[in-house]
Structure formats: structure tokens, C-alpha cells
Amino acid sequence: MARPPRPTMNLDSSFFWEGVEKHELRIQRCAGCKRLRHPPRPMCPACTSLDWDSIVASGQGEIYSYVVHHHPPVYGFEAPFAVALIELPEGTRIVGNVSGDPTALYVGMPVEVEFVRIDDSWTLPAWRPAAGARDSEATEATEAEA
Numbered sequence: 735m736a737r738p739p740r741p742t743m744n745l746d747s748s749f750f751w752e753g754v755e756k757h758e759l760r761i762q763r764c765a766g767c768k769r770l771r772h773p774p775r776p777m778c779p780a781c782t783s784l785d786w787d788s789i790v791a792s793g794q795g796e797i798y799s800y801v802v803h804h805h806p807p808v809y810g811f812e813a814p815f816a817v818a819l820i821e822l823p824e825g826t827r828i829v830g831n832v833s834g835d836p837t838a839l840y841v842g843m844p845v846e847v848e849f850v851r852i853d854d855s856w857t858l859p860a861w862r863p864a865a866g867a868r869d870s871e872a873t874e875a876t877e878a879e880a
């Protein structure tokens with residue numbers, strides 16, 4: 735399979751990608767009001783401060799929303815694949831792919847980060863179902879009983 739397109743890395747996002755190489759999910763935090771934000775950007779949308787640092791997130795989260803992409807073909811990805819908005823317990827959200835059966839996903843599904851080595855020069859963060867995730871058959875059975 736072809737490799738996915740390499741993300742843009744710049745002065746605002748380099749800390750994030752350096753963390754990914756160390757298997758850390760770093761999230762930008764405003765130095766003024768302490769609000770987290772992702773993707774990284776120069777100014778806090780809440781207080782307009784330009785000062786920031788970062789935290790290392792736990793790598794746990796849950797699916798806030800998702801789509802399963804079927805068509806058209808996307809270079810570097812094999813359809814169908816899931817793209818999800820992950821709610822982090824630290825207090826912000828992040829977009830990423832979720833591995834496994836895309837038909838088994840549901841809103842609220844617990845997920846955990848994984849670091850996928852694309853080649854010798856870069857790694858991509860992604861998500862996989864975590865402990866406590868229901869499988870889709872169990873979900874259907876539960877709904878049928880209700």
C-alpha cells in the first residue's frame with residue numbers, strides 16, 4: 735500500500751511531531767489561560783495570548799464523532815477507513831484514523847493512541863479500540879433486548 739501523505743510540519747507543529755517520534759501525544763496549552771488546543775496554532779482563540787507550552791496527554795480518549803470513508807480513493811489509504819474526532823479526557827479533541835473494523839465503531843467508544851511507523855523518517859499517531867469497547871454484535875444484541 736502507498737504511504738499516506740506526510741503532514742505539514744512547521745514552527746507551530748514541530749513540538750507535536752517531535753513528541754510523536756517519542757511516542758508522546760503532546761497537546762498545546764495556552765500559557766495565559768491554560769486552555770488546550772489542537773491542531774497547534776500561534777494564538778489562543780480564547781484569550782489571544784501568543785505564549786504557550788504543552789502537556790503530554792494520556793493517550794486515552796473516546797470517539798466524539800466519526801465518518802467511514804468509502805469513495806473516492808485517497809492516496810495512501812485503503813478504503814473503507816475511519817476518520818474520527820477523538821475527545822481527550824484532558825479537555826480538547828483531535829482528529830485521527832481508527833484501526834480495525836470501521837463498521838464496529840460507535841460514538842463514545844473508548845480508544846487509545848497508537849504510533850504507526852510509516853518509514854524510517856516519520857511516525858503517524860492513530861487510534862485503536864481500547865479496553866471496554868463493545869463489539870458491534872454486542873451492541874446490536876443490547877439494542878435488540880432494550
Ligand code: ZN
Pocket residue numbers: 764765766767768769778779780781782783
Ligand atoms: Zn488562552
